[in-house]
Amino acid sequence: MDNGASSYRRFLNGDQSAFDEIMQELFHGLVFFINRYVQDIHTAEDLAIDTFSDLIVHRHRYNFKVTLKTYLFMVGRSRALDYLRHRKVLNFVELSEADAVASDTQSLEERMLADERKRVVNAAIAQLPEDMRVVIHLIYFENMTYDEAAKVMKKNKKQVDNLLYRAKKELRIILGEDGEQLL
Amino acid sequence: MRNLDECKAEVFRRSEERIRKRKKTQKYMLALGSTFAFCATVCSVLVVSGILNMGYETAEKDNQMLWEDEIPNTDNIQDTNDMPNSDVQDVLESTGCLYVQVDVETYGESHMNSHTVTDETQVAGLFEMIQNIFDNEDAVLREESPDFETIMYQNGNQDDSNDLSGGSSFKNMEYVIRFKTSNETYQIYLLNRGVLLDFTKKKALVLTGEELLDLKTAIAMEE
Numbered sequence: 507m508d509n510g511a512s513s514y515r516r517f518l519n520g521d522q523s524a525f526d527e528i529m530q531e532l533f534h535g536l537v538f539f540i541n542r543y544v545q546d547i548h549t550a551e552d553l554a555i556d557t558f559s560d561l562i563v564h565r566h567r568y569n570f571k572v573t574l575k576t577y578l579f580m581v582g583r584s585r586a587l588d589y590l591r592h593r594k595v596l597n598f599v600e601l602s603e604a605d606a607v608a609s610d611t612q613s614l615e616e617r618m619l620a621d622e623r624k625r626v627v628n629a630a631i632a633q634l635p636e637d638m639r640v641v642i643h644l645i646y647f648e649n650m651t652y653d654e655a656a657k658v659m660k661k662n663k664k665q666v667d668n669l670l671y672r673a674k675k676e677l678r679i680i681l682g683e684d685g686e687q688l689l
Numbered sequence: 690m691r692n693l694d695e696c697k698a699e700v701f702r703r704s705e706e707r708i709r710k711r712k713k714t715q716k717y718m719l720a721l722g723s724t725f726a727f728c729a730t731v732c733s734v735l736v737v738s739g740i741l742n743m744g745y746e747t748a749e750k751d752n753q754m755l756w757e758d759e760i761p762n763t764d765n766i767q768d769t770n771d772m773p774n775s776d777v778q779d780v781l782e783s784t785g786c787l788y789v790q791v792d793v794e795t796y797g798e799s800h801m802n803s804h805t806v807t808d809e810t811q812v813a814g815l816f817e818m819i820q821n822i823f824d825n826e827d828a829v830l831r832e833e834s835p836d837f838e839t840i841m842y843q844n845g846n847q848d849d850s851n852d853l854s855g856g857s858s859f860k861n862m863e864y865v866i867r868f869k870t871s872n873e874t875y876q877i878y879l880l881n882r883g884v885l886l887d888f889t890k891k892k893a894l895v896l897t898g899e900e901l902l903d904l905k906t907a908i909a910m911e912e
Contacts, residue, residue, distance in 0.1 A: 529697050551690060555699050562704035563711070613690065 510574035543586035547611045557582045579658045630680045638673035793908045794865040837893040
């Protein structure tokens, strides 16, 4: 499993179906990840689309030294932070649309979080600070290694390790006795 | 939330749009760069040609100044014998060298008078008068004008072309008019029995009565 690198190589060689495979494999995970930052499922989807279009526009920017998933998450994180930096005002959602947004978010979560254990943790990490939220997401939901998570978050392995340790500690407090078994 | 196919279509649509925009920007930058390069080339060509022109003019001026510096005074001419009088005249004409003094020597049977005029206006006026006499169309057509060498020989003067400053060479002449420049270069005219001789150009001209009278009046001037 090379997390899309071989598919992307095939896409660069002219196989259009390879891009479908990449989208199939990584798109929803990326939207879910970006949503951790922007807290808006539609914006996250929009940013994920832009991230994927980067793969087509800047074809040779990806150097195959990291997995395609790691690369996409790095670009996605940059786009999310860029969006947050340039967002002038908070987006207000109409009450009529709020239900739809919540429903979309829930359906994505259901798709991404198959087991009960992950759903409980997902609900709990919403109360954590952003960095902790992201590190838990990358390690527990995306099954990334510490190295890959460090690359996405632009930190070193030790920082990721410390951040994860503190995040777990916080989660244990939030989840109580159940947390011991979940983490 | 859109389904995966819609998202895929959106990805390709945005990609095409971005590629189109990027190509447009590249073309714009290329056009801008070409224009800038063209302007820079034209400007540099103009500047370089200007500098070269200036350098050429400076070099010409330097050469001219060098030439002026190299014009030897009459002593040098006498010693080295390397500069004919006609060359001296050419140099004077080309450099626009001004005469600053005129010595007029008047020879009688047994005496010699001389006076010097240093007023530049008077000197220039006299020089112009003599020049006008020689340049006069009427003067050119005067066929009876005698040969310079003959007159010099008849008067017992040697044609020592190099001795421009010589004082005693022209003792058989009635008048010796010696123009002098600031750098000690001479232009000599002789007047004898109504004949004006340009010693430098070796020309002789018979003056009309009026010309002779005017010239004698002019050379009689005192400061």
